[in-house]
Amino acid sequence: MEVANRNYRIAFYLNGALREESVRPDETALELLRERMHLRGVKEGCAEGDCGACTIAIGEWNHQHFRYRAINSCLFAAIQLHGKVVITVEGLADSGSLHLIQQKLLDNHAVQCGYCTPGIVMSMFCLFAEIADPTEQQIKTALEGNLCRCTGYITILSAARDITHTLQRNSPNAILPDYCTEVAMQLQSFAKKIEPHFQNSKEIRETISYHKPVSYSELTTVLSSLTRNEFRFVNGGTDVFVEQNVHRKFAQHLIDLSTIPELKRLERVGDNVFIGGAVTMQELLTSLDIRQHLPMLCDALQMLGSHQIRNVATLAGNVAHASPIADGSVALLAYGAIIELLSPRGTREIPIDDFYLDYRKTALQPDEVITTIRIPVASDFASFWKSSKRVAVDIASVNSAFTANIIDGRIVACRFAFGGVAKTPMLCNDLPQLLLRRIPDETVIRECQDTVLRVFHPISDVRGSAEYRRILLKNHIRYHLSKLTASVKSIGGNHE
């Protein structure tokens, strides 16, 4: 007995050749490439975006530039490959001779068991496709999402330096395979559409459709047509596919927000920065507006997930996911951001202060989408800090963000937000009263520490004991206020 499932015919360039495949709505790029297209170099190591063994390169046009992004194929919808250039480890070696990256990894003895190797190669490919002479830190950032249990990474770093030296001597074109120019050109006039069709299968799946609206009006039409609570929004997929792969929770319908142009808005207008719901963290980190006007947001996002995650995950997704420890949410609380929402019933906006209601519960209605996050550019001082077991690619035990306005060395307004110490990311509204019109000396710091310990009652869990979190809370207070004091001194210097 078989059932007819809705599948989608997609087309994409795989290692230089146009391929058409029929995919399930809940299928990941990893499943498609490894299991069905037999690209066995694409490995599954964890299925939740924490090891990078499944890393592939996705190429597409972005503001007149053709760019490659490293992504975790385990957390990427197969349907989203449509209309893109996909490069896997199999697509780099040219008729038997290794690609420069592969050769240098070999020469530097950076391969041991080989299981993480394809992912390492692809992360490096995307790094060098973008930057021919990366700094040591850029190399580490590009590879922080690739776990290797054998090498201890030293040889991988040597290989990366070796590649950099070679690229500086020769043409940087040594990175892109020959077919890249051709397929990038072809992609400019790509006209194929995703075609839904029915396919018989013995599998009875829970996810039955995938919607890819391309405008607000299409989005609201889709939302109106679907029964409430049976769908999930997917953008970068970094939450949806963890739910699927690990927790085995499937939504009946998936609504893809990644191709609605309005949601890609990223600009500063007057005293506000507008961040569209589909803007990725990496786009924010490379935006001049953000780096210049909201550097604290960069500090928060730079530490969030891995490079592969930041390449697809959105700030709006981080906010809506409502983790009590979300780095983005904590930063936005301190900034006093406004969340703009859209539903078939119209638009509305909520201050982020009122957005989080309870553990994993927000003010979002089921059919509401975060269209824009509006951040006022108003603070003189902003600082973010995160404490986690591991420095990179870890979820915080406690994180915090602090913004303040200073006049004549005294705080005239401030916001202090914390994560990991309550059911939601939360502002501590008792702190501003203590800080207003004062200079944060030792007495003030102590008062603030006492207050924050009175307000928050952190619990013990796998990311840390309550006792540890209480110590961290105190230390976070001291960290931010000391930094403010130092900064006020330097601001004062400027005034003189």
Added chain:
Amino acid sequence: MSDNSESNRENRSPHHLSGHLHLSGTSRFVDDMPTGTPKLYAKLLFSQHAHARIVNVDVTEAKKIVGISAVLTHHDIPGVNQIGHIQPDEPLLAASEVLYIGQPIAIVIAETLWIAEQGVNAIQIEYEPLEPVLTIAEAIARNSLFVQPRIIARGNLADGFAEADCIVEETLTTGGQEHFYLETQRCLAVPGEDREITLYSSTQSASEVQEIAARVLGLQCSDIVVDVPRIGGGFGGKERSPVLWSCLAALGCNRTGKPVELVLNRKEDMIATGKRHPFEIRFRIGCKYDGRITAYEVELNANGGACVDLSLAILDRAMLHADNAYFLPNVKITGRACRTNLPPNTAFRGFGAPQGIFAIETAIERIAEKLHLDPLTIRLRNLYESGQTTPFGEIVQEASNRALLTQLTKDAKYEELLADNAKFNAEHSDVKRGVSILPIKFGISFTASFLNQASALVWIYQDGTVSLSHGGIEMGQALNTKVAQVVSAELGISLSHIRVESSNTKRVGNASPTAASSGSDLNGNAARTAAIELRNRLANVAAVKYEKEFHQSVTVDEIVFLDNQVYATNFPQRVYSFVEIIHTAYLERVPLGAHGYYRTPDIFFDREKYHGSPFFYFVYGCGLVHVEIDLRNGNFRMLDVHLLHECGKSLNPEIDRGQIVGAFTQGVGWCTMEELPYDPEKGHYLAISPSTYKLPTIQDVPERMTVELVECEREYASVRQSKGIGEPPLIYGEACFFAIQNALASIAKTGTPVKLSHPATPEAILLAAEKLRDATNQ
């Protein structure tokens, strides 16, 4: 060190033979092997209880699902439902009782993984929960031990303590560690003709998988072929555990007659497989004011989990390394392996030695605090000299730690570091620096002496190329490369003319696990024996050829095999190509295949008396780690790492360097961030994914790292004078822990013990700092 020019280094360190395949994504792992007919997929029903009676298992609904080929429980096992080896305590599928969370109860075989999963969900199971034993303390209280406590003793402890000027005692724990091989446990079982089943298994022990699969299926060993092209990391986690998963795949294949693939996903692997043994340790140490140790008493208690697995051998190695590099005149080492309701803990790189060594190094740190001495002074004061005897009676030969420590202290400018740290720590309140320097001594050989044997099979084809099979498993350590290098050197042919075959029980039977850092010693020697036999035969052929063609009398000793050529030292006028000699040998009907066999000589160990000479030789080395800790968030970074490792004559220096850095990094992970909390009542692990279980990333590498191989002629070494490399350098990671502790000492009152719990996570560091501050303020 010998000539270190680039060309020399390159020649001595050929690339990993599979490197180009891994890099281009074309290497085959076990589940990439072709199956002929389409494969079926297996999913398991795992126990949800740490300890329970199984009241009922109902598979009726599961069997009704379209696409399911079989739903199997213990009733469906044709042979014996028992995969234990030294004790019959491990069923393949739980029958009436479950002993740990993650223990398999049923296996569902279906056309797709999804359908198999639906099948597992449709199985109805009823448990009657029983009280689990989870901790070492509970197990000891209930006498839940695999065997009675084991003891190694020497001298007179009472006299030793009476002689001591200073005595310290303490109880401490070391944490477990998840292997996190990137390739999870898996097996692909493919049916052949006449009952034969080929198991492509991700295992370090092909022969053990073969033997036990035959047992559970009621077949003969000759019916089961285990083939291992390579595995995606093992670290000990695939020495014993794959028996279970492979036998389950074999059962599925046997019952359906179809190829069956069983791949644990990461979560399943982390829930159900055993890990490095957590230890609870109690020690009492006595020493003179000058730091000379007069007495050491230690209890090493290991949490073995639900089945004996390799726990007894691991306990042995922990006890045999309780001295680390130090001569202990009066000593008593007691070991207990506790049976609990955690998944069966198992081999992990180091195999108990890191825990045993951690105990005495902690003891030395405490003594140093108490006597206001630098720990290095105490370490130097007590180092073994060649000719001294270990507590278990083995003579320590070619002890080189004193020379190594002296050199490292000089190279890494230890004294300057101490002074710089003192200055830095006086000037900084938020960040503190610390340094530690540790010697290691690690015994090479399986302590179960019979495992120290190996075979290899070498065929030379008529074009002069070679097929090489040995019993070892390639798991990333480049064993195949090293063994091929040995054959290449003996036959004087290019490495590219040698193909190392997959490890296959048909070509090499009764192979020992690839473990105990002995892979290249055992298999390299076996291959070498075969290559030498072939070379001797070919030398004869060449000698006859010189006689026939040139009437030149040449003895076999005068024949040289080099650079794919064969010539006589006393008749350089005619140089034959290797192929010419092979061709002649074939026509002359000289066999071109040879089996090589090796057993490690001169080792013996009386397990009852804990006495003997279990190790063929010792590996020595020392490591220095310099850290900076941040007292605000508890993070640390390694500023400088300097490792000095004595390796005999390295077969492949770059590969050895890779092993040292990789092992060190794992050791640092174990000592600083890898943590395995479990629910104290229900017994399930809480960190079951890489989002909660953190291992080092590229952002955690030391800012400076120097790894120096100290090469020297050694009488006590193995194949071509080399030494085993896999495990010993992991212990250098402990220097990171003690460096962190040393940094914390800067906020302690002099003489106050710095009790940092293992692993030194940011949480542990902050809690320790808090306690020290409280103590200082009082």
